[in-house]
Amino acid sequence: MKGLETTIIPEPSLRRLPLYHQILELELENNTEFISCSKIAEMLDFTPIQVRKDLSYINLIGMPKKGYKVIELKDEIENFLGWNRNDEAFLVGAGNLGKALLSYAKLKDKGLTITAAFDKNKNLAGENFFGVTVFDISKFQELTYRMKIHIGIITVPAPEAQKVADIMVKSGIRGIWNFAPSKLNVPEKIIVQDVNLSSYLAVLSQKLK
Amino acid sequence: MKGLETTIIPEPSLRRLPLYHQILELELENNTEFISCSKIAEMLDFTPIQVRKDLSYINLIGMPKKGYKVIELKDEIENFLGWNRNDEAFLVGAGNLGKALLSYAKLKDKGLTITAAFDKNKNLAGENFFGVTVFDISKFQELTYRMKIHIGIITVPAPEAQKVADIMVKSGIRGIWNFAPSKLNVPEKIIVQDVNLSSYLAVLSQKLK
DNA sequence: TAGATTGTTAATCGATTAACAATC
DNA sequence: TAGATTGTTAATCGATTAACAATC
16 A cells, blocks of 8 residues: 555656657667666657656656666556546547547557547538547537546637537536637636647747747 | 847747737727736636736736737737748648648748648649648658748658658758657757647646546 | 666756736 | 736746765
8 A cells, every 4th residue: 555645746747758658669669678767868858867857756666777677667657647547538520630630549549539529510420530430519418428428629610619618518528638729618627638739839930030 | 229138938938928819819809909917817717927927028018007908919929929920831741630730721820831731642742732732742852942941840640750850851941840749850950849749638637537 | 896877855947926116 | 096907026836957875
């Protein structure tokens, strides 16, 4: 039994864990057995100290002089991130961006399976993209209840995002992954994760100057 | 003439500016004339202090008791972010994600126009998506030189991203917006902006627990 | 053994938050 | 005028970096 007191991981560290995982997958393909923080850092242009600190939030001991066993560290990160559990999500907006996400098979390896897509365009209902069936948006609530889904993905244009969010909230969705460039108005208890391309673009342009 | 000493904006503040801009566009549609930091903060679930601090990096004075003129603040943010200049970019990878970006008309309002797309699939050469022509990847270098492009967007699958980055570097691209979940190996002087979905997903899952 | 690397505590740095004078 | 809000300087908080003992 572990202590009750668990240091919670800072968000910046949490965001870096998937990057470490990606490196570990590459190294595993090369049959590397051990990897050190310095090696990981070098590959990602981070500092070794930062990598070591980040990994300290994970339940794993490395070996002095050798580093971490690649397979163990990879598994432990997956474990920490919950990538071996499998969450199901519903996606709303079967346009190009929606289809891009549906086609992205790697999501499954990261614990997320999109089990159905929805769209307001009735012509799309019944279509199948990358093995995922599209339903009319009117079916969202019923199916969410029936399949006990609690993650929703929004890939509709900005002006429709709020309407979709309202439907999701009403249907009992607890977490929303929002790809529309709109600030969603939802009850406090709903988790919203925004992917805002404009912010990236602002940083890129600034750095280019 | 301004002083030589300009306080540079912290990256977190820079990333928030586009969010403020979005709010201002909404308010402008509503014909709101003035807006205060508190109002902006309330709409985005930020603190008023943070908004005020962020806006202080921008060259604009507000009016005590009233706030900022919506139109002025909007223009000044656009100016600060360089959204009235227009940069041209080439996109490589005309799959679903690539098409999603090509269809996203709002990019133009943010100073970025994608003027051509490239793909290694020769069947796509000559196709036109949302007004943008697709060329074979072999044409990338020549067209980049000729059109003096210095921003590249990578929307190919992970295993091909490095190859594309190499072509971009060789062609004189200075900034890369990378949507592939791979760490790119490029010379130090090249700016890379990664959009890593796994990091978002990690944060969302963590918060849901 | 010597040396490299981990794990962890302490120091530093930078962003966020607070405080408050200036102003309309 | 009183009160709300800006603009800016100071205090706080948290993440990053440094330092160093422990270990194989």
